[in-house]
Amino acid sequence: MTIRLALQTAGPLLLPGDAGYDEHRRPLNPALDPRPAAVVRAAHTEDVRRAVLAARHHELPFAVQATGHGTHVAHDGALLLRTDAMSAVLIDPDRRVARVGPGTRWGDVLAAAAPFGLAPLSGSSPDVGVVGYTLGGGLGWLARAHGLAADSVLRARVVTADGTVRIADADRNPDLFWALRGGGGSFGVVTELEFRLYPITRVYAGAVTFGRERAAETLLHYRDWIERVPDALSTALLLTRDGSLVVKAMYAGDPDRGRALLEPLLAAAGPVVHDGLRVVDYPRAAMGGTFARTFDQVRVLDDDLVAALAAEPDATVEIRHWGGRIARDSGAAAHRDAPLSVVLDTVPTPGTAAALRRAGLGSSFLNFLPDPARTATAFTARNWAALRRIKAAHDPDNVFAAGLAVPPHAADLVCAAGR
Incomplete structure (x- = not known):
């Protein structure tokens, strides 16, 4: 195949039939069985640059995958760039900054930062890739206290659609820098990311x-209780398929104070079956997440929605409190005014779907969005328009079109062609 001759990389190039092709073509989602035209396992930034140019030369769709957590579409016939081999972490304890490669997982950063008494704004699992998570916004358990992970990004090295390696920060390529912090992977391939700790x-x-017997009463109590809690406390309520009600919490402060804040909510939920709240090193505090088959941001847990969620027969439901620093920051990512989100691991019943429509904001969040057709709902109208203009400036041919992609703004393409 001619692509083998046109693409000379330090990392291996895998074609159908090659050893390792089947292993590296697959994402995390077992429902997807992609058949890319080629898989490139990049070893460094130059490999990434050559892969982008090769995809353009051979007129192949282009897709990027590190851990595969964010892959929602089978990239058949594409040039798939794997960045998992580009895993590196450098901690600057004086500046409280981490610098990572695109294959780095949160577990790597947690382990490297902990000896310095520092922590990143990591997600619910240490196995999730840092760059994909952050480009999608990054809602972690410290978000109410310190904001989304995207808001803590200081600098990115990125390969853009023309094969140029650019630095994006507050002073260099500021439009690209803004878009990368929450706009997803539509603007280039990030080969290095620097962020605050x-x-x-x-x-x-x-x-x-x-037990789940008092689920509805607990949700109603939660609706009022969250209005009084400090930013340092993050919580979620989980209604599980096995008939349990679970209160998940993280408090970045004095544990006695944290327990006192939680007591009214715990008392409302009824007799305790198991109490797993404890003081723990932050790297060991990951509490997992619910697979988001359905994700909605809601303005309020009204009575109809509470009743519908409590009665969902065959679903795991997670209601999560947003607000705090998330709402006070400004950036490309997310609808910042959403106080709550509702996640179901399945399609809701008609009654729950109707209640979500009435109470919902019609918005989503990129990290939790399984449907590429709804990508625009992850952003405000103003930010979506800005992202499309930036896309037209940096990727007018829509090279980075895979998955949850931002399309270029057509009017800006016409203007660019006329110059």
Whole structure:
């Protein structure tokens, strides 16, 4: 195949039939069985640059994958760039900054930062890739206290659609820098990311399990209780398929204070089946997440929605509190005014779907969005328009069109062609 001759990389190039092709073509989602035309396992930035140019030369669709957590479409016939071999972490404890490669997972950063008493704004699992998570916004358990992961990005090295390696920060390519912090992977391939760390070592965190008998009453109490809690406390309520009600919480402060804040909610939920709240090193505080088959941001847990969620027969439901620093920051990512999100691991019943439509904001969040057709709902109208203009400036041919992609703004393409 001619692509083998046109693409000379330090990392291996795998074609159908080659050893390793089947292993590296697959994403995390077992429902997808992609058949890319070629898989490139990049070893460094020059490999990434050559892969982008090769895809353009051979007129192949282009897709990027590190851990595969964010892959929602089978990239058949594409040139698939794997960045998992580009894993590196450098901690600057004086500046409280981490610098990572595109294949780095959160577990790598947690392990490297902890000896310095520092922590990143990581997600619910240490196995998730840092760059994809951050480009999609990054909603972690410290977000109410310190914001989305995207808002803590300081600098990115990125290969753009023309094969140029650019630095994006507040002074260099500021439009690209803004778009990368929450706009997803539509603007280039990030080969290095630098972001802030925070002086956090231990947290009061975990889950308390109850029976589900008082689910509706607990949700109604939660609706009022979240109005009074400080930003340092993040919580979610989980209604599980096995008939449990679970309160998940993380408090970045004095554990006695954290327990006192949680007590009214725990009392409302009823007798405790298992209490897993404890003081723990932050790297061990990951509490997992719910697979988002359905994701909605809601303005309020009204009575109809509470009743519908409590009665969902065959679903795991997670209601999560947003607000805090998330709402006070400004950036490309997310609808910042959403106080709550609702996640279901399946398609809701008609009654729940109707209740979500009435209480919902019609918005989503890129990290939790499984449907590429709804990508625009992850952004405000103003930010979506700005992202499309930036896309037209940096990727007018829509090379980075795979998955949850931002399309270029047509009017800006016409203007660019006329210059």
